[in-house]
Amino acid sequence: MASNEAYITGVGQSEVGVRLTRHPLLLTLDAVKEALDDSGLTLDQIDGVSTYPGKMSVPPGFSPVGSDELIEALGIKSKWHMGGGELPAQLAAIGNAVMAVKQGVCRHVICFRTVYEAAAQSRPDEYPPGKGGDLPGVMQYTMPFWAMSASNWVAQYANRHVYKYGMKREQLAQIALNAHRNAQLNPRARNISKKELTMDEYMSARMITTPLCLWDCDRFSDCSTVIIVSAGDALDEVKTTPVRVAAMAGSVDRYSWDQVEWTAAYDAGPDLWKQADYTVDDVDTVQFYDGFAFLPLTWFEGLGFCEKGSAHEFIEGGTRIAIDGELPLNTFGGQLGAGRLHGFGFAHESVVQLRGEGGKRQIKGDPKVAVATSGGGPMAAALLLVRD
């Protein structure tokens, strides 16, 4: 273990549900407790906190708990805390913690992402929607044309694959089919996915925004996920098998969703390999952001697992990306099958798999290398996670 490296030493997660009534701060506490128990650390050993995107009141429930609030509630003696949305996507909050421990500012950082959108939307008196009004910023160039949802923006890139590269719905379907198949093996996904999805169900589902149907879009859920990042010279304080953050890469090309040529995975992907002595051939599992089913395809292509414009062929039939396939994808069910954990689920599951703690969903062999990604559209972040 190298003292100048950063490691994930604990993971935790609250219940995952839809319209939970437990307070979001308490969900966060549940995840913190589980991560501490996992790592063997106690709260008084935590000296940093990092989150994405920081507390926000709108959209309701999108980010109901902030770093400073958690510090206040748990009495954490923090030396450096971080929370913000101006980052290259969700996993960048973990990247910030990596930089903090490498710099020596912190020894053990709690990174968390708490989502509460399903609950908040069911209780508008408690979580009021925004007031509306004239649109400032870049949203003014999309919202007036009723491009209301990120699904609309991502769908346009997905349709490029349909028209330019010949992607068929039966090919794209493998992302959702794989997600729901894997979710059945994940106890924490039981409130989200009740059963496997069939190709017939997928093909007959109602369209949301072409080519994305209902099953291609994640659904709001309520959950908190915690990742503890520790300094390499503090590993004697933890009891778990540490997972090294061997490399990370982020990208934002344009801030404007409407002006980017492609999703940022195509920029962040190649950069990940420049920082590490690993290649795509070394990767045992991939946990790719699937808020919309098309996004994992951009990661397969952006990271170089296959050529640009060919990911729909790469995943065709679904055997390659299945749990027992050569490159298992989203073994916990992804966001499509296990809920909109918003990015952090992919890091969580990478650690579970690399430690061999996946239970019924554990991939075969002795996995040592995983890639976790987050984001889509103009911003993206990827982590290369390694068990040495």
Added chain:
Amino acid sequence: MNPPRMRPRLDDYNRSFWTGGAEGKLNIQRCNDCDQYVHPPLPLCRHCQSENIAPETLPGTGTLDTFTVNHQPWYPGVEVPYVIARVRLDGAPGVILTTNIVNCPVDAIQPEDKVRVLFDEQDGIFFPVFEKAD
């Protein structure tokens, strides 16, 4: 009949884009020093940082880059399905507008279609939407 479109908040930089339609003009900011286009509008050129920028009127034609047919009723009263599209503007390399394609069935368009602007005016804002040019 759709409800009113959401309105941009006008300022000195975006006004020519959102109100140019009053004169039938599609205006995009251009740098007078490096000649490149800047969209969304800014108080400076995003290519060379010059502050010598001004709106320029484009031909109002373009090419459909990609699109989606939206079926989900996100907003009360908005008729579905409708087309959301990215249009590359003739005369302004690198500038893409997110817009609607109107006056044709939703299944009558495909990438590379030639399109032309028309303006949907609502209370002083001229929203640039597009229709097929042929």
